[in-house]
Amino acid sequence: MTTKTVSEWQDEFQKQDGELVPAPQLGTPANLAPPARLIWLRSALAELSLPTDWLAPAEALAVRATEMRRDAALASQQAQVRRAGAQNSLATDPEATVAGVAEMWAAQGIWLDVPQGMTRPVALQLAEDGARQIEGALSA
Amino acid sequence: VIMNHAPKLWGMAQKKAAEIVREVSELPPMPPQLWAVSNAAAEFARFSAHKSTYGTLTAAARDFDLCHSVANLVRDQLGYGYERFPMGSTRVAMWLRRWRKELVDDGTFGRQPGALRLPYAIAKGFEPGLWAPSDVEDSTPQDKSFGGRLKNLGVATGVNI
Numbered sequence: 001m002t003t004k005t006v007s008e009w010q011d012e013f014q015k016q017d018g019e020l021v022p023a024p025q026l027g028t029p030a031n032l033a034p035p036a037r038l039i040w041l042r043s044a045l046a047e048l049s050l051p052t053d054w055l056a057p058a059e060a061l062a063v064r065a066t067e068m069r070r071d072a073a074l075a076s077q078q079a080q081v082r083r084a085g086a087q088n089s090l091a092t093d094p095e096a097t098v099a100g101v102a103e104m105w106a107a108q109g110i111w112l113d114v115p116q117g118m119t120r121p122v123a124l125q126l127a128e129d130g131a132r133q134i135e136g137a138l139s140a
Numbered sequence: 141v142i143m144n145h146a147p148k149l150w151g152m153a154q155k156k157a158a159e160i161v162r163e164v165s166e167l168p169p170m171p172p173q174l175w176a177v178s179n180a181a182a183e184f185a186r187f188s189a190h191k192s193t194y195g196t197l198t199a200a201a202r203d204f205d206l207c208h209s210v211a212n213l214v215r216d217q218l219g220y221g222y223e224r225f226p227m228g229s230t231r232v233a234m235w236l237r238r239w240r241k242e243l244v245d246d247g248t249f250g251r252q253p254g255a256l257r258l259p260y261a262i263a264k265g266f267e268p269g270l271w272a273p274s275d276v277e278d279s280t281p282q283d284k285s286f287g288g289r290l291k292n293l294g295v296a297t298g299v300n301i
Contacts, residue, residue, distance in 0.1 A: 030212050037213065038142070044210050048203055050152050058142055139143055 034138035035062045058138050065131035072127030079111035146214035150272075157207040157270035160200050164258045167193055175248050180256055197255040204258060204268075208235060211270050224273040228283030230296040233276045237267035240277060243295050 029040045038058055045052045086104040089096040110123045118125060142149070168189040177183045184190040215221055225233045233239035241264060242249060252260050261268040269275075282288040293299075 028212070029209055034142075041142070041210065041213065044206050045152075048153075048156050048206055048210070050156060054145060054148070055142075 034135045035065070038062055038138055061134050061138055065134040068127050068131045068134070072124050076111045076121065076124055079108040083108045083112065143214065143217055146217050149214050150211055150218055150220070150270075153207045153211040154270040157204055157211075157268075160204045160207065161258065161262065161268050164197065164200050165262050167196065167259070170259055170263065174256065175252065175260060180253060194255065197259060200258055201254045204235075205254075207270055218272070220272040225276065226273070226279035226283070228279040228285075228289045228292050229276065230292060232296075234271060235268055236261060237269060237271055237276045238265055240279075240283075241266050243292060 029037055029044070032040060038055065042052050042055055042059070045055075083105055086096075086101045090098065090101055109121075111121055114121055120128070168187075171183050171187055171190065174180060174183055181194045184194045222231055222234060229239050230243065232242050236242050242261075245264065249257065249260055249264070249266075258268055260266075280288075283292060
């Protein structure tokens with residue numbers, strides 16, 4: 001039995017799919033996540049000198065999803081700072097009370113505490129779900 | 141949002157692919173030995189009329205490929221997936237309207253580098269483009285039979301069946 005070389009197999013596969021039109025597979029634009037696919041599409045259309053202005057609504061959605069995640073992450077960091085500040089105030093501020101600090105601590109929970117059965121704080125989960133919902137609309 | 145524009149996106153890509161094919165078909169006649177030489181760039185360099193041909197063909201092949209990649213984003217949603225093409229046709233039917241001609245080609249097409257495939261397909265009447273299932277030539281009853289499909293598969297993959 002004759003063993004084919006890699007080059008020969010490559011030639012056969014090129015013959016099979018005509019080279020110019022490979023079957024969709026992992027790593028092709030069709031399988032990218034919606035935001036990445038949108039970026040790729042804009043770039044491809046621009047390279048082909050085709051209009052891209054009609055992508056503006058989709059790009060606005062992608063920006064909104066990105067901002068939603070970014071704002072939530074920023075708010076979470078700020079909540080962490082507030083918590084640390086409240087904790088420190090017990091030692092540095094004579095007028096600070098445990099009740100006041102506890103109240104401040106608890107108020108940040110939505111941004112920082114991971115409830116049982118979840119993988120991230122409630123607010124961050126809401127932001128992620130919302131962003132994914134928006135990104136889902138990109139493909140609709 | 142993108143899929144709402146699927147017909148528009150398909151139409152743009154199809155029109156662009158047709159422009160690319162037209163651009164290639166309007167090039168000066170290809171050198172007579174082109175399909176048999178191993179160094180196409182050197183072959184073009186021998187003819188003054190072809191000084192810029194190889195660059196044009198390379199860009200055309202790349203852009204043509206890009207047109208198909210763009211169209212592939214919406215091909216399935218529009219019902220233009222390969223499974224909808226005539227039974228017994230090979231995948232090249234997505235870009236060669238006369239896909240049966242490619243099936244009976246002597247193998248020269250398969251040996252061409254990417255940049256030469258478009259001009260070869262044009263020269264041999266394969267009618268390259270960006271096609272939906274309804275655009276391409278239908279298969280024959282022989283193509284649709286089990287033996288015919290097996291034979292076409294064998295030809296497409298280079299296996300003697």
